[in-house]
Amino acid sequence: MKTLFSRxxxxxxxxxxxxELSPREAQQVQAxxxxxxxxxxxxxxxxxxxxxxxELQTAHAPDSIWAAIEAAHTPQTAPAxxxxxxxxxxxxxxxxxxxxxxxxxxxxxxxxxxxxxxxIEGSPAIAARHIGDVxxxxxxxxxxxxxxxxxxxxxxxxxxxxxxxxxxLRIVTARADEHRLALARGEIRxxxxxxxxxxxxxxxxxxxIDLGCEYVLNSDEEGNxxxxxxxxxxxxxxxxxxxxxxxxxxxxxxSRSVPGIPYFDDASDRLKQALADFLSGNxxxxxxxxxxxxxxxxxxxxxxxxxxxxxxGGRERVYDRMAALAGVPAGVSREAVLRLDTETxxxxxEELAWKW
Amino acid sequence: xxxxIFFMSLxxxxxxxxxxxxxxxxxxxxxxxxxxxxVFVFRTEGCEPTHARVDAIAEGLVNxxxxxxxxxxxxxxxxxxxxxxxxxxxxxxxxxxxxxACDGASAGAVVPMGPSGFIRESARFFPRLASAxxxxxxxxxxxxxxxx
Numbered sequence: 222m223k224t225l226f227s228r229x230x231x232x233x234x235x236x237x238x239x240x241e242l243s244p245r246e247a248q249q250v251q252a253x254x255x256x257x258x259x260x261x262x263x264x265x266x267x268x269x270x271x272x273x274x275x276e277l278q279t280a281h282a283p284d285s286i287w288a289a290i291e292a293a294h295t296p297q298t299a300p301a302x303x304x305x306x307x308x309x310x311x312x313x314x315x316x317x318x319x320x321x322x323x324x325x326x327x328x329x330x331x332x333x334x335x336x337x338x339x340x341i342e343g344s345p346a347i348a349a350r351h352i353g354d355v356x357x358x359x360x361x362x363x364x365x366x367x368x369x370x371x372x373x374x375x376x377x378x379x380x381x382x383x384x385x386x387x388x389x390l391r392i393v394t395a396r397a398d399e400h401r402l403a404l405a406r407g408e409i410r411x412x413x414x415x416x417x418x419x420x421x422x423x424x425x426x427x428x429x430i431d432l433g434c435e436y437v438l439n440s441d442e443e444g445n446x447x448x449x450x451x452x453x454x455x456x457x458x459x460x461x462x463x464x465x466x467x468x469x470x471x472x473x474x475x476s477r478s479v480p481g482i483p484y485f486d487d488a489s490d491r492l493k494q495a496l497a498d499f500l501s502g503n504x505x506x507x508x509x510x511x512x513x514x515x516x517x518x519x520x521x522x523x524x525x526x527x528x529x530x531x532x533x534g535g536r537e538r539v540y541d542r543m544a545a546l547a548g549v550p551a552g553v554s555r556e557a558v559l560r561l562d563t564e565t566x567x568x569x570x571e572e573l574a575w576k577w
Numbered sequence: 578x579x580x581x582i583f584f585m586s587l588x589x590x591x592x593x594x595x596x597x598x599x600x601x602x603x604x605x606x607x608x609x610x611x612x613x614x615x616v617f618v619f620r621t622e623g624c625e626p627t628h629a630r631v632d633a634i635a636e637g638l639v640n641x642x643x644x645x646x647x648x649x650x651x652x653x654x655x656x657x658x659x660x661x662x663x664x665x666x667x668x669x670x671x672x673x674x675x676x677x678a679c680d681g682a683s684a685g686a687v688v689p690m691g692p693s694g695f696i697r698e699s700a701r702f703f704p705r706l707a708s709a710x711x712x713x714x715x716x717x718x719x720x721x722x723x724x725x
Contacts, residue, residue, distance in 0.1 A: 415610075416610060417610055432610060433610020433611070433613050434610075434613065435613075452604075452613045452614065453604070453605065453610060453613035454605050454610075467603065467605040468603060468604070468605055468613070469603070571608060574602065574603075574605055574606040574608070575600055575601075575602040575606045575620075576602070577602070577603060577605065577606065
């Protein structure tokens with residue numbers, strides 16, 4: 222015979238949490254929870270919901286609302302106060318809507334989704350606990366590999382991220398509208414198939430923003446590292462300054478500094494070295510001269526990024542070199558480029574991309 | 578005299594008219610994340626995109642045997658921009674023969690494929706469809722280049 226407590230106890234969970242069950246009933250519900258996964262999940266949900274409600278801050282209604290409510294309850298309310306009552310009613314309704322929205326937002330924003338973590342090699346760990354072949358991790362948890370281990374994280378249903386040895390990675394947000402990781406150190410290989418700007422990786426030097434791509438990202442604990450894109454595009458952003466890195470190109474990342482300037486991996490070593498010198502402020506050897514003279518047509522990727530990083534005199538030289546290498550399309554004028562008009566630059570980049 | 582004036586009046590128009598042709602690019606050029614795994618993208622130039630009709634055939638030389646495979650072009654978010662996905666295997670030498678027609682004009686391009694994508698520098702463009710001999714020549718050049 223089935224007893225009451227061999228069945229699910231969902232209806233008893235709220236009274237249990239509120240302490241409204243008798244000691245015997247409470248004991249029976251708790252005994253059931255130790256054996257029933259489904260009810261334990263329900264219990265956690267109810268508990269989380271109550272905790273979320275507790276976190277909502279009390280908002281004080283304006284004094285005028287009380288006058289309106291009192292007026293509404295007074296029989297000899299003048300017709301003029303009907304408007305106030307309506308206003309108060311509207312205000313109360315608005316507060317209710319805001320409360321409901323806050324709760325919905327709070328739960329939508331909760332990152333309870335768990336992402337599968339698969340061991341590839343060695344013994345990776347989640348939250349400092351070594352895992353077997355397959356485990357799962359949720360927002361807030363660190364995934365770590367040592368010098369002999371590798372792991373793969375299934376990023377929701379949009380792709381995967383592989384962790385190389387000696388990598389420390391945290392799941393920051395695991396929502397359908399935002400998949401965000403934080404790379405503290407090491408190297409990850411991301412393969413994402415999703416609309417742009419759904420997948421982000423924070424590093425100490427900035428954020429890699431997926432624009433539909435596959436890439437390798439490595440970083441030391443300071444944030445120095447390299448972003449290398451193998452398919453699609455990635456934007457690397459730091460304090461509103463963005464570098465756009467297409468497939469076949471790399472972008473250095475520098476600790477506490479503006480993002481590096483992307484270059485194609487097949488660019489000349491002289492160009493890469495000159496670019497590094499330019500960014501580090503080492504003007505010996507006239508690095509801008511070298512970059513300009515070493516640039517091929519597809520290196521207009523690098524030159525396009527340089528436009529906004531050089532002084533006005535240098536900008537004119539960069540523009541002239543770009544115009545000589547790739548031409549200037551309709552809708553792009555020298556004057557607009559030199560004053561860094563955003564739309565003009567975007568228009569030119571879109572056209573240049575056909576040569577990248 | 579009048580004929581000369583009439584002809585001279587046409588010169589700017591003729592000069593301004595763009596030739597119908599193709600432009601090739603890496604998938605990023607399409608600005609469409611969905612085609613990131615394409616081997617390359619192309620667009621029509623000198624033609625109203627809605628007027629253009631395009632198709633492509635992969636032509637291969639596999640162990641000395643000529644092969645032809647129809648390529649299904651994927652339209653991207655931008656009109657007149659198409660993505661080409663590989664329908665050929667890893668064995669042999671392959672070129673993609675692009676063919677287009679627009680308002681009575683024709684255009685062709687033969688695009689050689691390398692181990693890591695299309696070889697932009699070796700692509701050839703024609704103000705007409707490429708002939709069988711031109712396709713064969715491109716395949717031979719590719720094969721010889723690989724054997725060097």
